[in-house]
Amino acid sequence: MNNFFCDIITRLFYLFRKINIMLKKIIIFFVLIINTLLAADKVNLYFNKNSIKNAQTTVLYLNGKDIKEPKLTITDKKININFNKLPLKNNSYYALIPTSYYDINKKIKIIVSYIKEKNKDFKSIYLNVKEGDYKSEVINVKSSKVKLNNKAKERTQKEYKEAMNIYNTFSTKKLWNKKFILPLHTPITSDFGTKRVYNNSLKGYHSGTDFKANIGTKIVAANDGVVVLAKNRFYAGNSIIIDHGQGVYTCYYHLNKFLVKPNQKVKRGQIIALSGKTGRVTGPHLHFSARVNSVQVDPLQLIKTLNKL
Known part of the structure; x- marks a missing residue:
């Protein structure tokens, strides 16, 4: 039992x-x-790189289900940017975040907003910006190109305002589908960010990358887009600006001859001009620069960033 x-x-x-x-x-x-x-x-927010050098561009990613109208504000610049849908991924968005050459050793606060379940939510994130190891160079040009008379000052101010009106116009549509390319493949004669000393006077920094180019060298478009400017300017000489959409612009300066017109659509690799030595230059070359959401950035670093999207 x-x-x-x-x-x-x-x-x-x-x-x-x-x-x-x-x-x-x-x-x-x-x-x-x-x-x-x-x-x-859950809504996730992260950078592809959360620590970059001044004048570089990073990508801010936003992942979240059933979110609407995602936007962001770069607080210290008061720049408002819309997020773009990430290709081939559901519920994923991205935004290009440019930093200025003068953003040195600082934290930039970015506020993100979106609508979820009929409520507007906010998130904040910080981007670390450190000083880049940019060089310095001395350039000797005609005094008339450094010390401007009233007529030249009036012209440069008008041209600057015209350019900024272009850069401040953000189109949400993405006009490119392939990777960006360089406008030509020759040695670089002056890097982006180099401190420029004109006739023993510091006048800022080099706002683009200079490529060696004899007069008449063929220049191609870095990617698909629309020509928004093709004219002669005081500093840049014969200049072309291409709008690639989503706040991305590429610029081609000191040209000899235009092969495109304003409002013309161009394709990646299309010949748009012949190089020259117009404007404030010491010799023939191509000055290649870029803007993102109106901010001047390192064009070569931008291309690398865009090509990883």
Whole structure:
């Protein structure tokens, strides 16, 4: 009889033990499901690089299910930017974040807003910007190109205002589908960011990358876009600006001859001009520069960033 009860007790013990193990597995299963659902419902915000050099561009990614109208504000610049849908990915968005040459060793606060479940939510994130190791160079040009008379000052101010009106016009449509290319493949004669000393007077920094180019060298478009400017200017000489959409612009200066017109659509690799030595120059070359959401940035670093999207 005692053996009978012992056997029952033993069987019950193992039965309860199995039930307990099954209950634990069921609980773990439901916890995993709940965590998965919560993760899917969560909104994530992150940079492709959260620490960059001044005048470089980074990408801010936003992942979230059922979010609408995602936007951001770069607080210190008061720049408002719309997010763009990431190709081939659901519920994923990106925005290009430019930093100025004068953003040195600082944290830039970015506020992101979006609508979810009829409520407007906000998130903030910080971008670390450190000083780049830019060089310095001395350039000797005609004094008339450094010390401007009233007529020249009036012209440069008008040209600057015209250019900024272009750069401040953000189109949401992405006009390119392939990777960006360089406008020509020759040695670089002056890097972006180099401090420029004209006739022993510091006049800022080099706003683009200079490529060696004899007069008449063919210059191609870095990518698909629309020509928004093709004219002669005081500093840049014969200049072309191409709008690639989503706030991205590439610029081609000191040209000899235009092969495109304003409002003309151009294709990646299309010949748009012949190089020259017009404007404030010491010799023939191509000055290639870029803007993102109106901010002047390193064009070669921008191309690398865009080509990784």
